Amino acid sequence: MLQTAIVAVRDRQRLQEIVSVLLRHGLGEIAERLTLRTWLPGRDIPLAPAVEAATPAQRLRMALEQLGPTFVKLGQMLATRADLLPPEWTRELERLHAGVTPVPWDEIAAQIEEDLGAPVSAVFPDFVTEPVAAASMAQVYRATLPDGGAVVLKVRRPGLRRAIEADLRLLDHLVALASEHWPALERYRPREVMANLAAALREELDFRQEGRNTDAAAAVLAQREDVLIPRIHWAWTSERLLVMDFVQxxxxGDSAAMTALGADGPVLARRGAEAFLQMAFEGGIFHADPHPGNLFALPGNRVAFIDFGMVGRLSPRRRQQLLSLVAAIVQADADGLAAVMLDVSEGGTPDLPELSGASERFVARHAGGVHNLVQALEDLMAVVRDARLFLPADLALLFKALATADGMLRRLDPAIDLIAVAAPIVRRELLARHSPDELAKRGKAAAAQLYGVVQDVPQVLRLVLYHLKQGKVNAQIEVRHLDRVSGALERAATRLAIAIVTAALILGLAPRLLTVGPAWHGMPVFALVGLVLAMIGLLVLLWTFRRRR
Incomplete structure (x- = not known):
């Protein structure tokens, strides 16, 4: 409670707003569990009209939307954790959006000119001051370069970093409270989710990172003439401003525009799927939010990807695990599937018999091939939940992105099969990883590591033999919750000391105090004082024992 008070000194108004929104959306149990209700004493917060008939998942989604970009991002991140939350919760959180009012031009123009280092008109001869899009993080404007090239400017909303950092401070404290007062939440790894949220938000706040992400994706797809990634104009890009080519x-989702363009849906779907999978498997980077607003059809059945503010990254080891996972699914190998899922899981207490049984059920259900990727991913997440595994954040984000991409691509081609599209890419990657050159490269790296270990062996053996001769072999034993045991012993020693001092006062001083000093109504004053002190000591003892229970 003291720590909450310290945190609230700085962010008291925001904390009260959070508590109020939770109560207004019927989430009072969260506020009560986290001992936050006291920050709105004596205030009766009525439920919002739309809340009464809403499900718990809908109430959470509406509350997060009202709390703004930090909490919307938290909900979007939770929507990727199908390994932790049931489908009805993740589907509801996928609907999250932050309705915002655009910042007036007069309030944002000074920030743009500060980032450009020049008046807007000096850099862009033609600039439209009415935003073409406004979101919780940024606003987007159209402009023209001196050479006539069309560009868009993505501008971060003023004061956003300060507001988000304040929310992250509060969320970090609320997570600590949740871990303390709500032990059942540990299953959902709140500290890890919070760390991922903070890292993702701070990365999205820096538009230079989005520019680097865009360039990285463009480099992976540089040889594909059927895919377009917009060019970043680094001369005018900064932390709060991103300038890139306009994609028309x-x-x-716009069937009329697709018809007018003469687009071939199946061709576009396949090219979009190939580009997405190529980025992930070959480049280790993927678009984490491939919804219809971030993908466009261009003349000649070309595909354009935009908005790389939210991306996922896959290490070489993770890509190898993914290849093994796809191979196990395609080959209907239940044991292989269980082994891969156990390998990628981070922490937790896996139920191995349940993992084996769930893997066999998954393979049996999809023995004829994966005809519905979204359903297959939901079934795979059910395997993870039933076996009490915990997926790393990058895989959870990839699975969510695949489900989003599948839904979007099916608008272009209802019969598309992402697993079939992935098969040639998977085969190519497997062959590349087992090519003579790659095996030689990995062999050299392993030999170098082994050589280093061999060099250390004599020194380690000499050190062990020396300690054996001296009889100084130490053993370190880790006892879980030893800090709690130590605290309990310290409290017990304190109670014992109070009891001994109190008893000494009563037994040692009582006879003497009865015979000395002034009297009050016939009773020695010192004796009365001693009696009062003894009673206080006994009350302290009783209070400590009651507190212990």
Whole structure:
């Protein structure tokens, strides 16, 4: 409670707002569990009209939307954790959006000119001051370069970093409270989710990182003439401002525009799927939010990807695990599937018999091939939940992105099969990883590591033999919760000391105090004082024992 008070000194108004929104959306149990209700004493917060008939998942989604970009991002991150949350919760959190009012031009113009280092008109001869899009993080404007090239400016909303950092401080404290007062939440790894949220938000706040992500994706797809990634104009890009080429195309969700363009849905779907999978498997980077607003059809059945503010990254080891996972699914290998899932799991207490049984059920259900990727991913997440595994954040984000991409691509081609599209890429990657050159490269790296270990062996053996001769072999034993045991012993010693001192006062001083000093109504004053002190000591003892229980 003291720590909450210290945190609230700095962010008291925001903390009260969070508590109020939780109560207004019927989430009072969260506020009570976290001992936050006291920050709105004596205030009766009525439920919002739309809340009464809403499900718990809908209430959480509406509350997060009202709390703004930090909490919307938290909900979006939770929507990727199908390994932790049931489908009805993740589907509801996928609907998250932050309705915002655009910042007026007069309030944002000074920030743009500060980042450009010049008046807007000096850099962009033609600039439209009305934003073409406004979101919780940024606003987007159209402009023209001196050479006539069309560009868009993505501008971070003023004061956003300060507001998000304040929210992250509060969330970090709320997670600590949740871990303390709500032990059942540990299953959902709240500290890890919070760390991932903070890292993702700070990365998205820096638009230079989005520019680097865009360039990395463009480098992976540089040889594909059927895919376009917009060019970043680094001369005018900064932390709060991103300038890139304007992409004119048709959204897959706009059937009229697609028809006018003469787009071939199946061809576009396949090219989009190949590009997405190529980025992930070959480049180790993937678009984490491939919804219809971030993918366009261009003339000639070309595909354009935009908005790389939210991306996922896959290490070489993770890509190898993914290849093994796809191979196990395609080959209907239940044991192989269980082995891969156990390998990628981070922490937790896996139920191995349940993992084996769940893997066999998954393989049996999809023995004829994966005809519905979204359903297959839901079934795979059920395997993870039933076996009490915990997926790393990068895999959880990839699975969510695959499900989003599948839904979007099916608008172009209802019969598309992402697993079939992935098969040639998987085969190519497997062959590349087992090519003579790659095996020689990995062999050299392993030999170098082994050589280093061999060099250390004599010194380690000499050190062990020396300690054996001296009889100084130490053993370190880790006892779980030893800090709690130590604290309990310290409290017990304190109670014992109070009891001994109190008893000494009563037994040692009582006879003497009865015979000395002034009297009050016939009773020695010192004796009365001693009696009062003894009673206080006894009350302290009783209070400590009651507190212990």
């Amino acid at each position: 195309g048709a959204s897959p």
